[in-house]
Amino acid sequence: MFAVTILGNNSAVPAFDRHPTSQVVTHDGNNYLVDCGEGTQIQMINYKIRRSKISHIFISHLHGDHYFGLVGLINSFSLLGHKQELHVFGPSPLKEIIDLQLKVADTNLCYPLHIHTITEAATLLDNNKLTVKCFRTNHRIECYGFSFAEKRKLRKLNPDKAKEYEIPQAFYDRLKDGEDYTRKDGTIVKNEWVTEPGVAGRRYAFCADTKYDESLIPHIQGADMIYHETTYLDNLRERAETRFHSTTKQAATIAKKAGVKKLLIGHFSSKYDTLEEFEAEAREVFPNTDLALEGVAFTI
């Protein structure tokens, strides 16, 4: 499974039962948290997100609505007996802020916490399943988006065929990697005789807070799904520009120009009590748009 579950979709202040930014990217049994506004740990309880499965947290920038829930979550993990390492990525001085608050409370965490400072576009995580990269967005303060790319899937083995060609099971992993098999007599079993092509890795990108900026496109080009903020409806372009935010049609234009398959929109201003117009306006430009509604898990 590769999905993103929305925990908060509002900007700045909580309103209309909408919460500040947070979402969970779930991939192959692991949870990766993206941003952590105030109340994220409560939203996790509400939506039954398994906190114990969170090993990495990515913070886009240090406006409060994107990280004021982080120190509480770090603290609760310890009180709940979290054991495994927790890696947090975010711009400076996130580490200083968290360390100060833990020190003041005389807190000794019961698990290893590593806070990594992001300073530029980089690869943050690269394991055998997933690559997570960050990229700069165009916001009032230093801010990063995050892209999640599944590793290219292994080829799909046909076990009946493999048996037919008398290939030992110990070689199966190498078949999945695309290797041919060479028999003792020197004859070759071509990989494509016993396997089928795997599916290409899927990609999701979180574009954080940003004004309209086409320099984001290379980082999200062709993604299966992106999240792009739409703080305002399109009649407030000027305000969006001044405040380094985007409108519905600007987000949809980025999605269209980047050739992505699906767009999620969120970070709605508290000016708006209802959201239908956001969906309608964005879909005029990019039909496959959905509102990033809280509690909904979108499969990538």
Place this chain on the structure above:
Amino acid sequence: MFAVTILGNNSAVPAFDRHPTSQVVTHDGNNYLVDCGEGTQIQMINYKIRRSKISHIFISHLHGDHYFGLVGLINSFSLLGHKQELHVFGPSPLKEIIDLQLKVADTNLCYPLHIHTITEAATLLDNNKLTVKCFRTNHRIECYGFSFAEKRKLRKLNPDKAKEYEIPQAFYDRLKDGEDYTRKDGTIVKNEWVTEPGVAGRRYAFCADTKYDESLIPHIQGADMIYHETTYLDNLRERAETRFHSTTKQAATIAKKAGVKKLLIGHFSSKYDTLEEFEAEAREVFPNTDLALEGVAFTI
């Protein structure tokens, strides 16, 4: 009106739809916030607390479940266009923590914020309606309780009597203060002929986090209502002692020895999914005990 509304009654981590510590003391149209755990601003929305009426916030200590919601609230006040001064009282380094987070976000508040550092028992606020004092409690880190004392009520004027004695209206306020009135001919109208005794000022005390400690008693003696924490049921006295917390019967014993009229108990451990036993145990020692249930306004 003099009342306290509970916004959060749980300890440490949010659980069972209970939230970290926060309560609002309402007196004569003003709201005084006591502690501000994560999510307090959302609880204020849930329970229709008028944020614009909050002029003072008192933070007992710097364990996260008592203040992680503060910076978000300060920030939201600004985004919502708060105008009047806000005074925050708490132990060091609260000011440093808040200032750092505001600076990092490049936030300029649109109202004057004053963060006052508490270092010892002191009078924090003394206006013509209310006196707020802080006192040390016995916790793992520096921690303060807060007492709210109404000023002694003015004497109650009988306007018919005052007219009968031909006292000019301009003198009425001085009558309420207890003065006699001297006529031009030198004869005296005794104050008690035209007024009745006022009601004595009421008192509420918030005892914060603390282990059982009778040194609190002088600060809460005879109060109309106190809040005392009961993190554990009474069978966990040892654990309470180790963690600088109190049990049901310990809280009730303090209330009884201090001769208060009513006891509220809260700061329940997340070990407990239900709370009936808390009430039952405390009432064995001090019958006029209520659970500090969230959303309930207790009239003092």
